[in-house]
Amino acid sequence: MAAEQRMVINGNDFSFTPGETILDVARRRDIDIPTLCHLKDAVPTGACRICVVDVQGARNLLPACVTPAAENMIVLTESPAVVRARRLILQLLLSSGNHNCAVRGSDGQDWTSFQLAVRSDDGSGELCPVWGDCRLQGLAYRYQVTGERFSATETAYPMETVNPFIVRDFSRCIQCGRCVQACNEIQVNNAIHVGYRGAKAKIIAAGDRPLKDSDCVFCGECVQACPVGALVEKDARYKVRPWTAQKVRTTCSYCGVGCQMYLHVQDEKVVKVSGVEDRTPNFGSLCVKGRFGFDFIHAPQRLTVPLIKENGQFREAQWEEALDLVAQRLGSIKQSHGPDAIGVLTSARITNEENYIANKFARAVLKTNNIDHCARL
Amino acid sequence: MTNTIGDIEDADVILVTGSNTTENHPVLSRHIKRAVSFKGAKLILVDPRRIKLARFAHLWLRQNLGTDVVWINGMMRVIISEDLYDQSFVETRTEGFDEMKKMVEKFTPEFVEEITGIPAADLVAAARLYAGAGAASILYCMGITQHSHGTDNVKSLANLAMLCGHMGIPGGGVNPLRGQNNVQGACDMGGLPNVYSGYQAVSDLAIAKKMEEAWGVTDLPTQPGLTVTQMVPKAHEGEFKALYIIGENPLVSDPDLNHAEQSLKHLDFLVVQDIFLTETAELADVVLPAKSFAEKDGTFSNTERRVQRIRKAVDPPGQAKDDWEILCEVATRMGFEMHYEDSEAIFNELARVTPSYAGISYERIEQDGLHWPCPTPGHPGTPILHREQFTRGKGLFHAIDYIPPAEQTDDDYPLYLTTGRVLYHYHTGTMTMKTDGLNERVPECFVEISPKDAALYELENGERVEIASRRGKIQARIQVSDKAVSGTVFIPFHFAGAAANRLTNAQLDPVSKIPEYKVCAVRLSRAA
Ligand code: SF4
Ligand code: SF4
Ligand code: SF4
Ligand code: FES
Numbered sequence: 001m002a003a004e005q006r007m008v009i010n011g012n013d014f015s016f017t018p019g020e021t022i023l024d025v026a027r028r029r030d031i032d033i034p035t036l037c038h039l040k041d042a043v044p045t046g047a048c049r050i051c052v053v054d055v056q057g058a059r060n061l062l063p064a065c066v067t068p069a070a071e072n073m074i075v076l077t078e079s080p081a082v083v084r085a086r087r088l089i090l091q092l093l094l095s096s097g098n099h100n101c102a103v104r105g106s107d108g109q110d111w112t113s114f115q116l117a118v119r120s121d122d123g124s125g126e127l128c129p130v131w132g133d134c135r136l137q138g139l140a141y142r143y144q145v146t147g148e149r150f151s152a153t154e155t156a157y158p159m160e161t162v163n164p165f166i167v168r169d170f171s172r173c174i175q176c177g178r179c180v181q182a183c184n185e186i187q188v189n190n191a192i193h194v195g196y197r198g199a200k201a202k203i204i205a206a207g208d209r210p211l212k213d214s215d216c217v218f219c220g221e222c223v224q225a226c227p228v229g230a231l232v233e234k235d236a237r238y239k240v241r242p243w244t245a246q247k248v249r250t251t252c253s254y255c256g257v258g259c260q261m262y263l264h265v266q267d268e269k270v271v272k273v274s275g276v277e278d279r280t281p282n283f284g285s286l287c288v289k290g291r292f293g294f295d296f297i298h299a300p301q302r303l304t305v306p307l308i309k310e311n312g313q314f315r316e317a318q319w320e321e322a323l324d325l326v327a328q329r330l331g332s333i334k335q336s337h338g339p340d341a342i343g344v345l346t347s348a349r350i351t352n353e354e355n356y357i358a359n360k361f362a363r364a365v366l367k368t369n370n371i372d373h374c375a376r377l
Numbered sequence: 378m379t380n381t382i383g384d385i386e387d388a389d390v391i392l393v394t395g396s397n398t399t400e401n402h403p404v405l406s407r408h409i410k411r412a413v414s415f416k417g418a419k420l421i422l423v424d425p426r427r428i429k430l431a432r433f434a435h436l437w438l439r440q441n442l443g444t445d446v447v448w449i450n451g452m453m454r455v456i457i458s459e460d461l462y463d464q465s466f467v468e469t470r471t472e473g474f475d476e477m478k479k480m481v482e483k484f485t486p487e488f489v490e491e492i493t494g495i496p497a498a499d500l501v502a503a504a505r506l507y508a509g510a511g512a513a514s515i516l517y518c519m520g521i522t523q524h525s526h527g528t529d530n531v532k533s534l535a536n537l538a539m540l541c542g543h544m545g546i547p548g549g550g551v552n553p554l555r556g557q558n559n560v561q562g563a564c565d566m567g568g569l570p571n572v573y574s575g576y577q578a579v580s581d582l583a584i585a586k587k588m589e590e591a592w593g594v595t596d597l598p599t600q601p602g603l604t605v606t607q608m609v610p611k612a613h614e615g616e617f618k619a620l621y622i623i624g625e626n627p628l629v630s631d632p633d634l635n636h637a638e639q640s641l642k643h644l645d646f647l648v649v650q651d652i653f654l655t656e657t658a659e660l661a662d663v664v665l666p667a668k669s670f671a672e673k674d675g676t677f678s679n680t681e682r683r684v685q686r687i688r689k690a691v692d693p694p695g696q697a698k699d700d701w702e703i704l705c706e707v708a709t710r711m712g713f714e715m716h717y718e719d720s721e722a723i724f725n726e727l728a729r730v731t732p733s734y735a736g737i738s739y740e741r742i743e744q745d746g747l748h749w750p751c752p753t754p755g756h757p758g759t760p761i762l763h764r765e766q767f768t769r770g771k772g773l774f775h776a777i778d779y780i781p782p783a784e785q786t787d788d789d790y791p792l793y794l795t796t797g798r799v800l801y802h803y804h805t806g807t808m809t810m811k812t813d814g815l816n817e818r819v820p821e822c823f824v825e826i827s828p829k830d831a832a833l834y835e836l837e838n839g840e841r842v843e844i845a846s847r848r849g850k851i852q853a854r855i856q857v858s859d860k861a862v863s864g865t866v867f868i869p870f871h872f873a874g875a876a877a878n879r880l881t882n883a884q885l886d887p888v889s890k891i892p893e894y895k896v897c898a899v900r901l902s903r904a905a
Contacts, residue, residue, distance in 0.1 A: 074787030114407055131855030138646050164814025188410030199891065217800060218818070219403060234814075248690035249679050254803050255672035256555030257382065257404045258679025258746070263671055263690040270671055270691060280745050281382045281683060287403030288815070289803055296669070296811035297691070301653055303666035304695020314664065319696060323703075326663055327710030329646045333619045339598070342742075343608045347624030347700075348557035348567040350667075353723040354700040355559070356574055356731075358623060361603075361704045362465070364594045365713045369570050369602030373563040374625040 038065040049104040056231030060130040068071035085086040087140040100170040131333040139375040179222035218288040236272040252290040271348040297303035343370035379550035379762040387548030390510035394423040400800040427860040443877030444493040449533040451489035454481040456503035463542030473774035480776035512548030525783040528888040532775040545763040555680035562678035570602035575731035604890040613640040628656040629805035634881035666697040675720040685746035702804045765855020782896040783884035790898035793865040802871040822853040822875035827861040841904040849879035
């Protein structure tokens, strides 16, 4: 292993291994350097420069996410120059597009006309759909800036709503490129990239087509990566707010990968699903089924009461009656035809605990080894 | 899996066969694509269809359906004759090499080409690539197992990995991908006719005694029971009287559905416990409403043997109950008292009687799951199997000869049919088809056919056709696609209304009892 080297951040002496960036070292020691474009497990692009820090002896501020840590380097992460630079970046980002959370202005001068314009673009009277869950908004508060310093720039592209899962709101895109990296470097679906140049830049699928006609497989990795409100789940947009929804961690119930996910619960309903970042086995990634295929939980077709068939028709029954009937019928078949005339098909869909109980039920109660599941099928 | 999911990125060579990974295990497939795109790994894909992974493959071999043993033996022959195998691994950790070597002798590249359609040069290149890798991982799924000789296919892949010493190392291994979320757990927990939880044989009297003591019973049966694919015909013959089905829908997923349906109707008593009134539940005498995963606590074991928590997020609809609770209530009514405080109490009991889970507790898997075997509370779990030795000690080579698929094409049924899944739906569709967006992406059943075959049979894209096999017929729309290979059509099996399994062959693998979903003979005609 390479020899340990040392550097100083904000007056504290830290060791690091060569190859680490300033950001890596800082994060490891819980020093909070803000980032927007940086995406874990992707090659850093240095696109947004919000992570700039003051490195003693360097001519310019350096982006922490791409600058390698070096022996005896002395770094300040919140010097006046750093704060000035970050404020400027934020002001520029806030002035372009429909960033209508309350950070735009404090004097209220053109607030009303701006809100009205956004309202007509959005088709909603509410503030930005990711209010309270937006990195840009968070940083605007942290550095106390608004979008009023520069005159607003027009949004060049209309919203895309034609696919069933994701709303692409180009007016709120800050061109950080995280979605592109998420798509190409994390999920490797290679569906989107940066199209056009300069002020016309836009994140596009091949040929600037809607996602539904592209290679997109609706994994939603880009939605989870987007730090702002430019990519939002269609069904959750404006409906799910971070302060009203509870997150419950669980395991996906579709395929055998076993992705770790949060179920976002609002008013006793699962309203959104997101991947658990930084945890095995999926590190935040999900697929279209795991992320968007949760409607079955609250489907009206769910069974809610036991059913007993009489004369070829089902009728609703009380648990007591249904359980008694099952126990009595199984018992009498066991009695007259022997335990091996009965079988149990347990399930690849239920829990380990339940499979264990099914195994105990078949063997200890029915006294048969006729138990299997449908995984062969 | 012998190895972990993340481990795939450490492989130098990845061999994928019989798995449409990007559609069926999407999040796992990202590791394959990342390894190839950014880490210099090489992908060997063996699959007749032009699946998405073909774009990432260095070598893509399109074998004829049901000829897997042939190309695998062929690769081994190349590796042995060119002396590319791992001699020290073979000597110290395996046995049966000579018999296997003799068996593969006749599988020359030319012979392989003739049977599989894989060009001899490609086979040789694949063999060299796989054998030459520092670490090479094999990934496979139902495309390998769902054959009348699926067990042979699996053993052949294990032969190949052992021959090259790609076992017990990071980035190596033979990795079956589990289709449903808790197949691994259902097997681990004794949802099999021949073993208790932890693969403890029912025929082992010492084990039976241990379980009798743990459960407070006597006379546990020691004869292995019937598999699902044996129960169905027995029900038909009338020997088998009652079936208790939990959370499964064999009436869409069973092979040769028409027959299965008749069989279930023959039962004296059918109980189905599920979250929806499935096609199978419709036939039941009693239907019991169960909770979905979002409404309960417990654990699932994923395809890499990692035991992970699920947690209750919402209340169940109406009076739906935990599956375990329902079973306990029935047991108690049958005179066997079963009561548990909660799922954790059950877990603690199963950990006591299951050596491979003995060290796992809810507390330990609160954040990250643990890979079994995990025999003691201090054990870190076992991400990679067979590091020092195989379960049986030495790894055994199996000498396996080729046996053609049970059903061949002929003048009446000139096309092969293979079945599978699509990204947007899951299994029999009871869950995914409740999401409009997923239905919008793939609204109905289709039959995928190559442009050449479409021209040959004068069929247009989007046209409705009837697909008939010796067992039944369904209708679906034609999807002309360059994914298909000429001579073979593909149908996803999710759709109950056009259930592909009305066509498939119930011919079983003699060992695993898995039906031959992946090969049968059909004919197409314009729908009336
Ligand atoms: S949903 Fe997935 S595939 Fe589609 S653009 Fe986003 S990251 Fe790419
Ligand atoms: S859509 Fe979101 S993630 Fe993509 S570039 Fe715009 S702001 Fe960044
Ligand atoms: S999110 Fe997709 S890949 Fe992950 S476990 Fe669920 S179905 Fe499998
Ligand atoms: S986070 Fe470092 S440049 Fe964007």
